[in-house]
Every structure is written in structure tokens, then in C-alpha cells.
Amino acid sequence: MSGSKITCYFDIVSPFAYIAFHVLQHSPAFAKCEITYVPVLLGGLMNACGNNPPINIKNKKDYIGQQRVRWAKYFSVPTTEGFPKGFPFRTLSVQRALCAISQKTPEKLAPVIGALFHAVWVEGNTTIGEPDGFVPVLESVLGKQETHEIMSAMNGSDITALLTTNTTRSFDSGAFGLPWFECTNSKGETEGFWGVDHLGQVADFLGLDRALDRGFRAAL
Numbered sequence: 001m002s003g004s005k006i007t008c009y010f011d012i013v014s015p016f017a018y019i020a021f022h023v024l025q026h027s028p029a030f031a032k033c034e035i036t037y038v039p040v041l042l043g044g045l046m047n048a049c050g051n052n053p054p055i056n057i058k059n060k061k062d063y064i065g066q067q068r069v070r071w072a073k074y075f076s077v078p079t080t081e082g083f084p085k086g087f088p089f090r091t092l093s094v095q096r097a098l099c100a101i102s103q104k105t106p107e108k109l110a111p112v113i114g115a116l117f118h119a120v121w122v123e124g125n126t127t128i129g130e131p132d133g134f135v136p137v138l139e140s141v142l143g144k145q146e147t148h149e150i151m152s153a154m155n156g157s158d159i160t161a162l163l164t165t166n167t168t169r170s171f172d173s174g175a176f177g178l179p180w181f182e183c184t185n186s187k188g189e190t191e192g193f194w195g196v197d198h199l200g201q202v203a204d205f206l207g208l209d210r211a212l213d214r215g216f217r218a219a220l
Helices: 015-026 042-049 060-074 092-104 106-121 131-142 144-153 157-172 196-206 214-218
Strands: 005-010 034-039 180-184 190-194
Touching (some): 005 157, 015 060, 015 196, 034 106, 034 157, 042 157, 060 196, 092 106, 092 144, 092 157, 106 131, 131 144, 196 214
Parallel strands (some): 005 034
Antiparallel strands (some): 005 180
């Protein structure tokens, strides 16, 4: 439906943010939506809302691992069967790089996000959080010159502040985990939704046609 907007807050470390990104990018149900991707720091968001990382909760780590694979299969999203070795990993540097890309070359942000997510959640590369891991991925999308410019910009005060601002913005909009969707429908109404398992509610709120994607048969 024309006029539908989604702001998707994400961190590369989140497997469910990866699934959500893949669905938003590839599902025909969201083809006409205006989608904005906003890099945040998941650890900062969790601290802001006093949330305990699910990986630290007994039994929950195993359960979310199962759910990750289930949802990936529902929406035909390629993914590793188990959590990659080294998960969870720090993402401060790579999220800052994504903030820099969002400012310097915003039209290339989605392709870079996709390449980084693929490196982690399909190839199992958890070095992606640090420059030695993510620079080759950036170069594959941006080229060496643009990547050099991003690396020079990512530690500037404006970019480091932007990551903090983005994280605070997600919290202020109601987020307590990722992915978080801030959605505005054609009536101008805005609501927030958490988790890939609530993409069905996102579609309903935006007036989208669930029938265009068979994965929605399992979605709330």
C-alpha cells in the first residue's frame, strides 16, 4: 500500500534482525513500503531498558536457537544451522561503520547490511564485528576508495554520536530488543513492533497483503 513506512532498527549481531532484513528486502508483501534501516548498538539498548540478554537466560539460548532456524525456514532465509563459533561478538566498530555509510553513501547502506548479515549468518564469520573482518566485506560492495573514506569517518565524533543517538531513538520509540520496527501506515498512524515473529502484525497494521508471501502463514 502506498504511504506505508517502516523504520527497522538493527544490529548485525542479532540473528532475528538478519531474518527480518532478508524478509523486508525480498518479500513481495513489503515491495511497496518505504523502508529505512537504522544501525544501533544492541548492548546499549539492552542496558537502557534493563533487559537481560537472552543468551544469559537458562534454556532460552537453546530455544531461541531453534526459533531462529524455524523462522528462517518459514520465510526461506538461508542461515547457519547452529550459532556461529564466537557468537555473540562485539559490534561497536561495524555498527559505527554502518552509521558512516548511512551518512556518506546512504543508497549503498542496504547492500552493505545484506553482505555483512550474509557473512555472519550464512558463512558463520564472527570476525565481522572488527575491521579485519568487515573491511573486506565493505570493499566487495563499496570498493577500496569508498571503504577507506568510511573507515576514516567512522571514528569521528559525529558518527560515534550518531550511533548513540540511533540507539536512544530506538529506546524512545519503545524498543527493548531487536529487530524493532517503527511503522507508519497510510493513515499517518505510527506503532512499534518487536521481533520477526510479529511481522504479520506489521503487515496487518500497514494494510499489506499477507497472501503474497507463504511465510506469513506462521506469523502473528
